[in-house]
Amino acid sequence: MIAQILAFTNPLRPLEHFLERILIWLHESVGFSWAWSIVALTVLVRIVLVPVTVKQIHSMQNLQAHAPEMKALQQKWKHDKQRQNEELMKFYRENKINPAASCLPIVLQIPIFISLFYVLRHFKATTLVEYGGSVDWLHLVDITEPVKDGWGPLLLVIYVASQLSSSYFMSTTMQGAQRILLMVLPVLFVPFIINFPVGLMVYWLTTNLWTTGQGLVTRRLMPKPEPPDKRSSRTPAKDEPPASGNGSPAASAKTAAAPTRKPVAGPPKRRKRNPGGGSTKR
Amino acid sequence: MKVIGIGLVQVWRHTFGLLTPAGTCKYHPSCSQYALDAFRAHGLFKGCIFACWRILRCNPWSHGGIDRAEDAHFGRRRPETERPA
Numbered sequence: 001m002i003a004q005i006l007a008f009t010n011p012l013r014p015l016e017h018f019l020e021r022i023l024i025w026l027h028e029s030v031g032f033s034w035a036w037s038i039v040a041l042t043v044l045v046r047i048v049l050v051p052v053t054v055k056q057i058h059s060m061q062n063l064q065a066h067a068p069e070m071k072a073l074q075q076k077w078k079h080d081k082q083r084q085n086e087e088l089m090k091f092y093r094e095n096k097i098n099p100a101a102s103c104l105p106i107v108l109q110i111p112i113f114i115s116l117f118y119v120l121r122h123f124k125a126t127t128l129v130e131y132g133g134s135v136d137w138l139h140l141v142d143i144t145e146p147v148k149d150g151w152g153p154l155l156l157v158i159y160v161a162s163q164l165s166s167s168y169f170m171s172t173t174m175q176g177a178q179r180i181l182l183m184v185l186p187v188l189f190v191p192f193i194i195n196f197p198v199g200l201m202v203y204w205l206t207t208n209l210w211t212t213g214q215g216l217v218t219r220r221l222m223p224k225p226e227p228p229d230k231r232s233s234r235t236p237a238k239d240e241p242p243a244s245g246n247g248s249p250a251a252s253a254k255t256a257a258a259p260t261r262k263p264v265a266g267p268p269k270r271r272k273r274n275p276g277g278g279s280t281k282r
Numbered sequence: 283m284k285v286i287g288i289g290l291v292q293v294w295r296h297t298f299g300l301l302t303p304a305g306t307c308k309y310h311p312s313c314s315q316y317a318l319d320a321f322r323a324h325g326l327f328k329g330c331i332f333a334c335w336r337i338l339r340c341n342p343w344s345h346g347g348i349d350r351a352e353d354a355h356f357g358r359r360r361p362e363t364e365r366p367a
Contacts, residue, residue: 055342085310089348096345099308103340106302107313185300 016115020127023119027133034128035137038116038199042206045112052105057218059100066095109207113200120144120197143199152198159193159201160186162208169215287321287329308346313337319351 019041026037063070073091077084092099119127124144128135135143140151147156163186193201291314299314307313317333324332332354340346 052342059342086348089310089346092345093347098342098344099346100342101306101308102342102344102346103302103307103313103337105342106298106306107337110298181300 012111012115012118015111016118019112019115020119024127024131027131033137034123034133034135035141035143035199035202038143038202039206042203043210046207046210049105053214056100056102057221059098060218062097063100066091066097113203116203117196117200120199123197123199137198137202141198143202144197146195147198147201148194152194152201155198155201155205156190156193159205159208160190162205162212166208166211166215169212169218283326284321284329287326287333288318291317291321291333307340308344309336309340309349310347311350313340316349316351320354323352324354 022041022044023034023037026032026040027034030037030040032040070088070091073087074084077087091097120143124135128144137143141155142150145152147153164183167182167186295314309316311319313333313336316336317329320332320336321329323329329351332351336349336351336354
């Protein structure tokens with residue numbers, strides 16, 4: 001049934017070919033096995049999304065600075081969700097806050113997921129015949145087989161665990177029943193997931209691990225104090241009509257002098273390496 | 283015809299949509315609600331375009347805010363001052 005629903009998504013053909021090309025490149029040129037190529041592909045996708053993530057972290061820091069006022073607003077309209085949302089939006093606008101949340105990064109992941117599903121579905125019949133190679137991952141699972149076969153269920157357990165950990169970081173702003181629901185959902189998805197190819201699970205597992213790692217790093221970065229509002233010094237003074245004759249020359253001299261005061265770039269500062277060698281990367 | 287669009291949005295809401303925490307969207311109403319309203323108000327074709335455009339606008343660089351599907355139209359955007367608060 002799911003395959004029938006997915007059959008409607010043929011406009012994704014170009015993306016499908018693109019992903020397949022990357023996989024073949026990773027396999028043929030870089031020399032990964034097919035399974036590790038999927039892992040590498042996932043990492044590539046997430047690296048492309050890093051600017052989005054950085055932007056979100058900045059927004060989140062900005063939001064934290066306004067947390068008390070927002071909490072008061074939520075408390076005030078707690079019986080009227082609609083009004084609460086509207087007031088919150090108004091508050092964002094008044095304070096020039098850019099909310100951290102957005103739908104596009106989440107929605108964008110779905111076409112990638114579906115395309116990969118297609119690529120893996122006819123993988124054995126097409127790509128593998130042409131290029132050969134092993135479809136094993138860690139000598140345990142075959143990436144083209146459904147998850148329910150062989151050691152797949154073990155992978156499924158690891159997947160659910162990774163989904164829980166990444167949901168944990170995604171839901172830090174939620175509380176109570178909603179958060180529990182988000183944690184229970186991956187378990188409810190299991191009956192559908194068992195028919196997916198293992199390779200898709202590898203993709204999802206990697207992306208969850210990335211989200212978790214990102215969450216850990218973000219958590220370390222979060223307590224930073226909110227920097228004061230940045231005011232651009234590049235505001236053109238000439239747009240403003242001179243208020244009086246004697247004030248304007250000084251102002252124009254100031255703006256003219258401003259660019260020359262740019263600090264000269266010195267040699268990059270070296271940072272001491274951590275002697276313990278403890279790294280946050282995995 | 284618009285039932286197709288509404289049905290697809292409902293499928294999204296009951297599958298992947300469940301995985302996204304409430305408050306994921308920076309707009310009000312949320313993108314999925316906007317899509318439902320857009321299909322109801324503008325039909326399948328125009329509704330689909332407005333909904334896709336809305337999702338594209340719901341990116342980390344936009345500023346969110348109140349944005350109703352009923353007000354959606356092609357062409358020039360009204361200046362800030364004319365929009366309902």
